[in-house]
Structures are given as C-alpha cells and as structure tokens.
Amino acid sequence: KSPENAAIRLSFYLRCLRKMKKEKSISSERLAQFMGTSGVRVRKDLSYFGQFGTRGKGYMIGELQEQISKILGLDRVWTIALVGVGKLGTALMGYPGFRKSGFHIKVGFDVKPSKIGRKIASVPVYHPYRMPTIIRAQKIRMGMITVPAEAAQESADLLIISGIRAILNFSPAVVVAPSYVKLTQVDFTTQLEIMTYFIINRTKE
Amino acid sequence: KSPENAAIRLSFYLRCLRKMKKEKSISSERLAQFMGTSGVRVRKDLSYFGQFGTRGKGYMIGELQEQISKILGLDRVWTIALVGVGKLGTALMGYPGFRKSGFHIKVGFDVKPSKIGRKIASVPVYHPYRMPTIIRAQKIRMGMITVPAEAAQESADLLIISGIRAILNFSPAVVVAPSYVKLTQVDFTTQLEIMTYFIINRTKE
Numbered sequence: 001k002s003p004e005n006a007a008i009r010l011s012f013y014l015r016c017l018r019k020m021k022k023e024k025s026i027s028s029e030r031l032a033q034f035m036g037t038s039g040v041r042v043r044k045d046l047s048y049f050g051q052f053g054t055r056g057k058g059y060m061i062g063e064l065q066e067q068i069s070k071i072l073g074l075d076r077v078w079t080i081a082l083v084g085v086g087k088l089g090t091a092l093m094g095y096p097g098f099r100k101s102g103f104h105i106k107v108g109f110d111v112k113p114s115k116i117g118r119k120i121a122s123v124p125v126y127h128p129y130r131m132p133t134i135i136r137a138q139k140i141r142m143g144m145i146t147v148p149a150e151a152a153q154e155s156a157d158l159l160i161i162s163g164i165r166a167i168l169n170f171s172p173a174v175v176v177a178p179s180y181v182k183l184t185q186v187d188f189t190t191q192l193e194i195m196t197y198f199i200i201n202r203t204k205e
Numbered sequence: 206k207s208p209e210n211a212a213i214r215l216s217f218y219l220r221c222l223r224k225m226k227k228e229k230s231i232s233s234e235r236l237a238q239f240m241g242t243s244g245v246r247v248r249k250d251l252s253y254f255g256q257f258g259t260r261g262k263g264y265m266i267g268e269l270q271e272q273i274s275k276i277l278g279l280d281r282v283w284t285i286a287l288v289g290v291g292k293l294g295t296a297l298m299g300y301p302g303f304r305k306s307g308f309h310i311k312v313g314f315d316v317k318p319s320k321i322g323r324k325i326a327s328v329p330v331y332h333p334y335r336m337p338t339i340i341r342a343q344k345i346r347m348g349m350i351t352v353p354a355e356a357a358q359e360s361a362d363l364l365i366i367s368g369i370r371a372i373l374n375f376s377p378a379v380v381v382a383p384s385y386v387k388l389t390q391v392d393f394t395t396q397l398e399i400m401t402y403f404i405i406n407r408t409k410e
C-alpha cells in the first residue's frame with residue numbers, strides 16, 4: 001500500500017498540470033518548482049505508481065494527467081451521501097465546484113420533519129433510518145457529516161453500516177471509525193494559522 | 206523569511222503535541238512518527254525558528270507548545286471580517302471551533318437589506334461600503350469571503366483597501382491580490398481525492 005502522503009502530493013501535481021494550458025511536456029524539476037519540492041521527490045512519487053515519462057525528456061502533460069486521475073480514481077463520477085441538511089449542508093449541496101471535479105452529492109438525510117420528503121438544492125432529503133436502504137441501493141461509498149456535534153458519531157455509524165467507506169466530518173466532534181473506513185476531519189484552523197504566521201512575518205520585512 | 210511549508214508542519218506538530226496529555230517530553234523521532242516524516246526533518250524545522258529542546262533529551266512538551274504557538278502568532282486573539290452572510294457564511298459565524306482556537310469572527314458584511322443592521326449568530330452585519338471605516342476602527346487583519354463567485358474579486362479588493370492582510374476565499378472564483386496579502390483558496394477537492402484513492406486501494410487488500 002503506497003503512503004497516503006504520496007497520494008496527497010499526486011493530487012497537488014494534478015492541480016498544477018491542469019493549470020498548464022500551453023506546454024506539451026514538463027520535466028520533474030519544473031513540476032517540483034510549482035510545489036516547493038525537489039525533482040527527486042516528484043520522480044520517486046510517480047515511479048511508485050508506475051512507469052511514466054521518458055528519461056531525459058520529462059513527462060507528456062496530457063498523458064500524465066490521465067494517469068494520475070486514474071490512480072486517484074477520478075476517471076469516474078463519485079456519489080456522496082450528506083447527513084445534516086442545515087446551513088453548512090445546504091451550502092455544500094449547492095456548491096457547483098464538487099460536480100465539476102466529478103463529485104456529486106446525490107442524497108441528503110435529516111431528522112427535521114420540514115426537510116424530509118423535499119428536495120433541497122435539487123437533492124432529495126430522507127430520514128436517517130432510511131440510510132441503509134437508500135445508500136445500498138445507490139451503491140454510494142462516500143459520506144459528509146454536517147450535523148451538530150452530539151449527533152456526529154451516530155451519523156457516522158449509520159453511514160458505515162450502510163456501506164460508506166470514506167467520510168468527511170465537518171462537525172467538531174471526534175468521531176471514531178473502523179480501520180477500513182477513511183475518516184477525514186475538516187478543520188480550517190491550519191489554514192487560519194498559516195494566515196497569522198504570514199501576517200506576523202510580513203510586518204518584519 | 207522561513208518557508209511557508211515549515212509553518213504548515215509547525216501547525217501539525219502543534220496539533221500532535223496538544224493531544225499528548227500524559228508525557229512530559231518527546232523526542233524528534235517520536236514527533237516525526239505521528240507526522241509520517243523523519244526526526245531530521247522535525248529538528249530542521251524547529252531549529253529554523255530558534256533553539257528548542259536539549260540534545261539527546263528531546264523537547265519539553267509544554268514549552269515546545271508555547272514556543273510554536275508564539276511563532277504562529279497564536280498567543281493572542283485574532284479578529285476576522287466575513288463578507289457574504291449567506292448559508293456558508295452563517296454556518297462559519299456560528300461555528301464554536303474558531304473561537305476555541307483564538308479566532309473570532311467579529312463583523313459580517315452583506316448587500317441584502319434584510320441582513321444589514323441585524324445580528325446574525327450574534328455578529329453585527331453591515332453593508333460592504335462601511336468596510337473601510339469598521340475594519341480599520343477595529344484593526345481587523347483577516348478576512349473570509351463567502352459571496353457568490355461574481356462578487357468575490359470586488360469583496361477582496363474592498364477588504365484589502367480596508368487593511369486586511371490575509372483572506373480565506375471560499376468562493377469558486379479565482380481572486381487576485383497583491384503579494385503583501387496572503388490569499389488562501391478553500392478547496393475540499395484534495396480531501397475528496399484522498400478519499401477516492403483510499404476506497405480504490407482498500408478493495409485491493
């Protein structure tokens with residue numbers, strides 16, 4: 001199993017490659033420059049997943065994009081089940097950026113009677129007790145949790161018994177999941193800390 | 206000026222240190238284990254910012270936490286101005302996690318008459334034309350943009366002339382800012398791509 005860190009870097013390489021509209025090919029050194037890392041690191045990351053590019057000639061941008069997309073599983077559409085159709089959940093359901101990248105929030109779950117049986121941001125909303133039936137029938141593998149902290153663990157448990165294998169948790173509660181489930185906590189604090197670091201150091205220039 | 210990547214790693218070291226409730230001290234090797242990196246990398250990162258720990262004895266956890274917090278500027282409260290008090294903006298204003306980390310959304314701006322002059326999630330909301338007066342008077346340095354894509358650049362420009370020096374942009378629009386402003390784009394696609402990578406590789410086990 002390759003290290004997750006390499007997959008995170010692949011996702012960044014892909015972002016850089018998508019921005020290159022004019023060039024046909026790129027060297028590992030040049031790709032490394034965009035990322036603030038080294039050519040050796042880029043070659044090591046890519047060689048872990050297979051043989052790309054020709055020695056001395058670099059990589060063909062179109063081809064490398066396709067290969068990385070395949071490794072990350074982006075050559076298909078992924079459906080998502082979202083639990084907690086409140087302010088944050090509704091904003092995520094209405095966000096066009098996910099669909100553009102091949103991620104489609106297909107179904108929502110909420111306990112409030114006023115939301116159940118309606119469509120919000122053109123997504124149908126059901127009561128959580130229907131999760132196993134609906135998520136299994138639609139073969140959904142990814143989940144987002146946007147419920148209050150006290151309902152987060154129960155929502156995760158329901159998603160997991162319904163077949164969900166990767167969850168993005170937006171609630172502040174610490175949620176536990178078995179090792180065969182990938183649980184990622186959304187936390188903007190790291191971004192905010194980089195911002196404060198920048199502000200303090202800027203004034204020193 | 207130290208590299209931003211080192212600051213990002215410091216933020217992660219801090220997160221690891223906060224979780225250690227029992228130990229008094231820690232070696233760079235052990236801290237590196239949590240991060241999936243090497244002891245050399247940890248020592249290099251920390252030595253960039255000053256002399257910490259004693260050779261051969263590692264670092265005192267309490268002391269190291271304090272020193273990293275100071276480097277990142279977390280030894281004070283930071284106020285934030287948010288533009289676009291819609292679904293996402295309101296969810297961010299009501300999120301207790303920011304305050305816990307010393308980040309306080311103090312003021313909101315929106316063009317909708319029904320929101321101006323009210324308090325939403327106990328934060329006062331004004332019209333954007335009042336940004337220069339209010340942001341300068343309250344010496345706010347950080348901003349969040351949660352307006353629709355077509356209003357993002359204009360909101361960034363207004364924040365910057367009001368003295369904001371670091372902005373977290375949630376809108377999908379590409380926003381440009383002068384080099385003395387730190388502009389970070391929020392994009393969950395990387396998290397989603399790691400989730401799909403995990404799902405595909407898990408099934409191979």
Ligand SMILES: NC(=O)c1ccc[n+]([C@@H]2O[C@H](COP(=O)([O-])OP(=O)(O)OC[C@H]3O[C@@H](n4cnc5c(N)ncnc54)[C@H](O)[C@@H]3O)[C@@H](O)[C@H]2O)c1
Nearest residue numbers: 084085086087088110111146147148149151170171296300
């Ligand atoms: N990570 C972040 O930066 C961040 C930012 C904002 C909000 N949040 C968090 O996201 C969550 C949602 O915030 P919000 O502002 O949208 O809150 P909200 O109250 O507007 O929405 C919560 C929704 O969850 C529903 N709900 C409650 N219990 C449920 C259950 N057992 N099953 C299904 N649905 C249930 C409610 O009916 C409501 O519609 C909160 O936990 C909040 O702390 C995180």
Ligand SMILES: NC(=O)c1ccc[n+]([C@@H]2O[C@H](COP(=O)([O-])OP(=O)(O)OC[C@H]3O[C@@H](n4cnc5c(N)ncnc54)[C@H](O)[C@@H]3O)[C@@H](O)[C@H]2O)c1
Nearest residue numbers: 091095289290291292293315316351352353354356375376
């Ligand atoms: N990065 C992500 O993952 C993500 C997720 C969800 C939403 N979004 C983005 O966040 C933004 C907000 O989404 P939302 O669902 O909250 O939308 P929304 O329509 O609920 O809120 C937008 C708010 O901005 C206000 N507004 C419009 N023009 C303005 C201006 N010139 N100055 C000040 N306020 C103005 C509106 O009155 C409204 O209150 C959108 O750009 C959306 O694409 C990003």
